[in-house]
Amino acid sequence: MYDLIVIGAGPAGSMAARQAAQSGLKTLLLDKDQFPRAKPCGGGLTLRALDALASVGLRLPESVIERPLMGARITIAGRSVEVRKPWPVAVTVLRERFDSLLLHAAAAAGARVELGRRVEAVTQDRSSVAISAGRETWSGRLAVIAEGASGRLKRVVRPINGECFWICVSTDSILNGQVDDHGLMHIETGLTRTGYAWIFPRRESASVGLSAMPGHCHGPRRILGGYLGGHGFDADLPLRGHIVPLGGLKRRLASGRVLLAGDAGGFADAFTCEGIAYALLSGAAAGHAAALALAHGDLDKEKDGAGGLERIYTDLCRPLLRQLRHSLLALRIHDLLPASLYQAILLDPGCLSAFLDVAAAKRGYPSFLAYIARRLPGLTLKALPDA
Structure with a gap:
């Protein structure tokens, strides 16, 4: 029996498996595909994502970095503004190389990797989890589902109808x-x-x-x-x-002995669609939560069951969840703005610079929204006809 079985070897799953294996857990990492594999994605890693890697001792080799991006050019209604920063706002990568790097890091930490295994069912009782793929079934004390946003296995934790x-x-x-x-x-x-x-x-x-x-x-x-x-x-x-x-919504992240990480858990920025940074952070948190819960030693007691696992994971994810709630607030404020005012904000270099600070984790959404609020009178004047 494994201590932890992770389903999905994308950024969230590989980070969960690596963290668990480094903590001494007997870990199995499964994925339906062979690696390297192509992945539809913009392939942009923000400084938040790079910081998440650095926090667990991982560094992107130069061979994986395609290009540093020093800023952004925003265009709306034929008008553009650009802002450059003295530091890279993000770097671009090819997902097949980046994901393979993380997969190999998980294997190097001691996780067993099984590719080409399409998991069809996840079942659990009070003492274990059973993972089935074809004719094979693996047993584990805990499991992490990190199969992405479109997967259906997460229904073992929460209903999947009505997802945003x-x-x-x-x-x-x-x-x-x-x-x-x-x-x-x-x-x-x-x-x-x-x-x-x-x-x-x-x-x-x-x-x-x-x-x-x-x-x-x-x-x-x-x-x-x-x-x-x-x-x-x-x-x-x-x-x-x-x-x-759509990140920031209230979702259940665990049930019994099963955790959700990455897109499967709803970890994505509601305003920008950024997902990789939050996949890395939630995956590492899931692996850490599994190690802490098993070390606690009461998972098999009838009194508590695996309830401690959900509490531990939620506590570890609290800063991420707060950031995602703020991103959802930013999206909802955006939806309320008149088009002319939204355009004035987008085309303001100061506002764009402040937003790039959010993407780089140098500023939070509350600070960004407060900055916009302070500038609102002047921006409103710019938005007036013939202003």
Whole structure:
């Protein structure tokens, strides 16, 4: 029997398995795919994500970093503003390389890795968890489900009907002078009611995509095709879609002996759709929670069952959950703003600079919103006709 079985070897799952193995737990890490494998994703790692790696002793080798991004260019209604920082706001990576790096780190820490194993069922009783894939079944004392936003295994913890999420459509394209400066991320809003299009440059290619809320975007593939063609990319490139959970909502993170991490747990920024940083942080917290709960030694007692596991994990995730609630507040405030005022905020260099500080974990959403509030009178004047 394993101490911990982790389902899903993306950033959250690999971090959970590595943390647990480093803590001395007999750990099994399962994934349905063989690695390396492609993953639809913008591939942007913010400073928050890099700090999360550094906090557990991991560093991105130069060979994995595609390009540092020193700022952003925001475009809305044909008008643009750009802000550069003296430090990288983010770096771009290829997910197949980045995820393989984390998988190997988990294996190096002592986790057993089984690839090509599509888990079909997770069942539990008061003393163990059973994980079934095809004709094989593994038993563990605890489990972490980190299979992403679209997986259905998380229903062992909570109902999956009525989940709120972003839809994302993206592609990869060779760069050939389509963007003016490869040192900036390019963001355009206004193509859909809520959401944005992006270009994240890499060394020789770029991730180009569109995110939107369901119901706020009609024909996302058509819209992204137009965006690609308008920026000199092939409008007929093959597109891939995925979903990102709307973070900040109250969700159950554990039930009995099973924890949810990463997208499966709803750990994503509601305002920006950033998920990798929160996958890393929640995955590490899940592995740590498993080690603490097993060390506590009362998981098998009828009096407590595995209730201590949920409390420990929730306590470890409290700072993340607070940040995500604030990101949801920012999104809801955004939805209430008149379009002209929102445009004035977006095109203000000071506001963009402050927001980049949020993405870099140098400022929280409350500080960012307070900054906007202080600037609101002047921004409102800018938003007036003929201002």
